[in-house]
Amino acid sequence: MFRYIVRRLLQMILTFFGATFVVFALMFANQDDPIQALAGEKPVSASLRAALTERYHLDEGFLSQYWYYMSNLLTGDLGVTLTGRDISALLAEAWPRTLQLSLMAIVLAAVLAVTAGVWSAIRRGGALDNGILAFTLLLLAMPIVVLAPVAQLVFGMELGWFPATASREISFYTLMLPAIVLATTVVATQLRVTRTSVVENLRADYVRTARAKGLTPRRVTWVHVLRNSLIPVITLIGVDLGTLMSGALVTEEVFNIPGVGFNLARGIRNEDGPLVVGFVSILVIVFLVVNLIVDLLYAALDPRIRYE
Amino acid sequence: MTDIQASMDVLPGLDPRAPLLQINDLHVEFRTRDGVAKAVNGASFRLSPGETLAILGESGCGKSVTAQAIMGILESPPGHITRGEVRYRGVDLLKLPEHERRKVRANKIAMIFQDALSALNPVYTVGFQLAELFRAHRGMSRADAKNRAIGLLDQVRIPAARARINDYPHQFSGGMRQRVMIAMALALDPEVLIADEPTTALDVTVQAQIMSLLAELQRQRNMGLILITHDMGVVADVADRISVMYAGRVIEEAPVYDIYARPAHPYTRALLESIPRLDLKGHQLTAIRGLPPVLTDIPSGCAFNPRCRYAKDPCLQDPPPPAYAIAPHRTARCHFFREVLGE
């Protein structure tokens, strides 16, 4: 197990450098004149140009620029945005919001998917099962770029059940509607996978044994079947992280939540290279760590899996 | 804390002097898209304490379905019990409400399955799966239940029981896993044990160990044992009586010695001729010709008639042969049993 974790960490380092390198290349190497891009329409004086060139090592090659950037990043210095704001401070402000939003979405999605999936599997073919099937099909057909503004309009503005935007104060309540919207991006697949998995496991031999032991149907389902059925669902939740992150970008935009996605979207729009690369680098690290945690969780759930 | 033992004794109609287990005219069918498969068509037998009844028959003749119907764990749908009785100490289990029925399982009638690897839950330790019985049925504390589980593993002679209690099923060998199954079945001291092909998945030497362990535990506890198998060789040493099943019916029932010495049904006879025997070394083995009937379309008259070398006109006519009493404690469903016996 220990050796497995070490190997995974080494792999993560490689992935990290690969991913940041690509983003760095895309943001920097392709710009004609980043200083002009920064200044917009205004003319740039020769002395300012020299100072900025110096600060961002623009006169040196692309590889050494990457090297400077990385050595700064690894010492915790992410630099400043083109508009002069400290990127580390921006990140420290943005992450907790995005984290809260994603956690709420993950928990909402998982709880709903597992409960409804199990019920659907037990009552397969019944009205409840068919209703849930229709509901998941509807969700699958609805992209978040449509769903987010519609939900905001209906539940935020017309019905007024939730605040329409969350910009001023971030709380459990203001993040509720965005989290529900974000959860819809993954809940349908998770529900279908849970249902299929439970149906399959209900037919397994060990279920017959559990019933022969005189256990109640409730115990057979929620203790014996559920744990086995969750194994593929956990894997899926790991895979879904990517979907959640891109979903968070849209959701934060629409609901005006100044989180990671919100900042990233703005950085991309303004061609703010340092901001984008800084945010993406941290995003990559988070993504890799969470994936490792999911894999370890998977092993905890299924004792037959031994990582060597 | 619920004491199941106490509530069992007030099970309405329970009569300690009634036969331990008596199956009467059991019918089970599976309603599937391809039609109605009549898996069990009037099986009857009885079992006394301390007795071993072997149920013998080709694969697909309804042995497992019969066992599952007795346990009340038939998958339904598609399975339906359409007729018959399963009497335990005089109480017809088929008429009990589900919550009463549940108390009979494991407490009074327990079951062992063929493939212990798939029959045990892969994600829980064997200790958990054993202790669960004491916790669910006896309301024991976690620690007490665990100690009982260790004691059980000791009884089925699993070495280092205290350490192995925390292992998962896949960490045991095939034979040790089947011992865990046996421990689980015996946990609550049942009066009846149904073993459905308990050694089929094991190699020959391990088979013998498991069979002798089962026989020994049965003797100690004076349990009634129903031993299901398709292998005539397995039962000769341990069974007291044999019920031979064909197409969901018991076509011959007799004490084990009589059946080996003088089978009364052509099917039993053919089965005996198809087992390899040391004293007949060099003789050609005669496999039974033809295939078992398709259960959605069982032949009229005697179900065995398309494969039977004694078959004559009456065999094609309904009703099927009744259970002729050919001697005390012996029945056979063949119109021409005298001819088969060689009288």
Ligand SMILES: Nc1ncnc2c1ncn2[C@@H]1O[C@H](COP(=O)(O)OP(=O)(O)O)[C@@H](O)[C@H]1O
């Ligand atoms: N779950 C099921 N669904 C449909 N048919 C079944 C099912 N279980 C058993 N059967 C039918 O019952 C017949 C007898 O099965 P079984 O009792 O398992 O045979 P065996 O004597 O080999 O144990 C099978 O041939 C099959 O057609």
Ligand code: SF4
């Ligand atoms: S009744 Fe007829 S067909 Fe059936 S076993 Fe006897 S002789 Fe054969």
Ligand SMILES: [Mg+2]
């Ligand atoms: Mg079987």
